[in-house]
Amino acid sequence: MKTIAVDGMGGDNAPEAIVKGIEMARDDFPDLQFQLYGDEGQLTKLLKNSERITIVPTTEVVTGEDEPTRAVRRKKDSSLVRAALAAKSGEADAFYSAGNTGAVLTAGVLLVGRIKGIERPGLITVFPTVHEDQQFLMLDVGANAESKPSYLHQFALMGQFYAHDVLGLDHPRVGLLNNGTEADKGDSLHKAVHDLLEKDPDINFVGNVEATNLFNAPADVVVTDGFTGNATLKTMEGTASTLMHLLKANLMDNGLRPKLGALLAKPALKKLATMFDADRAGGAVLIGVNAPVVKSHGNSDENAVYYVQKQLRAMLNHGTVQSVIQYFSTHTEETVAAAKEE
Structure with missing residues (x-):
């Protein structure tokens, strides 16, 4: 069973579209479970069936107007930051958000962490x-x-x-x-x-x-x-x-x-x-960090949210991130060092 940490408050249509899309994915993919981060009251009202979906209460939201690095560093109890930290700690296997693009990328690099050997x-x-x-x-x-x-x-x-x-x-x-x-x-x-x-x-x-x-x-x-x-x-x-x-x-x-x-x-x-x-292609993948991180566009509806979970499932089932980690752990000297000399 793989766990996906979801920023339930990120995006123009959050949290309704996020919850609907996650429930669609839960129903179609029995090998996935979800941690839904955000306002507990709003998420609980929207969630029709809590099977394999755990609501994790948070008190802050990273908005589209926030400066990305400052938001990630200061809004430590935001749904975006808490979901990213879950992927960092291994509590979750992947991190997804439709929120502030810069903040998602910053959280991916600073919190989930860059793979050793990846510049x-x-x-x-x-x-x-x-x-x-x-x-x-x-x-x-x-x-x-x-x-x-x-x-x-x-x-x-x-x-x-x-x-x-x-x-x-x-x-x-x-x-x-x-x-x-x-x-x-x-x-x-x-x-x-x-x-x-x-x-x-x-x-x-x-x-x-x-x-x-x-x-x-x-x-x-x-x-x-x-x-x-x-x-x-x-x-x-x-x-x-x-x-x-x-x-x-x-x-x-x-x-x-x-x-x-x-x-x-x-x-x-x-x-x-x-x-x-x-939407059918999924979201944008931040490749080169220690867990799958996917960002979908800000106006994602439930279908877009669903297809991202399908995309993350493929990455998790094939061990894409682990393949990158393994490759660069054995090729760091001959590929990265040689490339820097060019």
């Missing part, structure tokens, strides 16, 4: 592709605004473990996000990273990939620095949302024929919407 944890997000039932992941998408070549080298290694365990890929392909596919493209950072990835026999490196081609799945793991990754993530999400909005508006606001066409195309449009439903 910087990275943030993973999973995306759909034009190929049905095929996905790719990208990291870092925002944990580190500035990066060194050795950081991205480690991101590639950690991304491979996640792609193998959660996406079910035996030999995931790793690509470096760059401004061209040629090996000599990019600035000094990207050229150095390209050399590191190309020389590492433990990485199935397929070369540089461009942002224009990401949805065609040129790689299973796309490695980038946090600044570029975050900008790319937001551009992709914004473009997809805008296109869906424009498509719907043009079908519904241009007379009878487009409306009839939309009715006939409804199954295809629904399938397309499902493919690009970000």
Whole structure:
């Protein structure tokens, strides 16, 4: 039985959406149990069935307006901090929150703790592709605004473990996000990273990939620095949302024929919407810390909360974090030290 520590007060729709999503996950996954941190009165009223769900009372909440590091250090009885500490102590096996992104990342690094040998944890997000039932992941998408070549080298290694365990890929392909596919493209950072990835026999490196081609799945793991990754993530999400909005508006606001066409195309449009439903991919994973840590977007509904628990379950059942710990405990000298010399 695995235990997930949940920040019951984090997110725009908390605590109602959090409780509903956790109960959905509890009902579908009999091998999971949950510690729900937050306001005892609110959580108790919302909880319909307490089977395998324990409410842990807290007196503080980290809000979206809080400065992340200050909040983590000062709001010690907040639902976010207490849930993270449970993952640190081993009382829980994983930590989940839909709350303040900076605070979740700070708690992951400072409280749950960075894995020995990992220079910087990275943030993973999973995306759909034009190929049905095929996905790719990208990291870092925002944990580190500035990066060194050795950081991205480690991101590639950690991304491979996640792609193998959660996406079910035996030999995931790793690509470096760059401004061209040629090996000599990019600035000094990207050229150095390209050399590191190309020389590492433990990485199935397929070369540089461009942002224009990401949805065609040129790689299973796309490695980038946090600044570029975050900008790319937001551009992709914004473009997809805008296109869906424009498509719907043009079908519904241009007379009878487009409306009839939309009715006939409804199954295809629904399938397309499902493919690009970000909630189904789960939340953003902070990889490189001593327990699974996942952050979902602030306006997560119960379905988004549910899919994060499914995602965490896959990580826990496959021992993804333990695989990273084991790898870097045996390869620290030859991978990290060598990367720093580049």
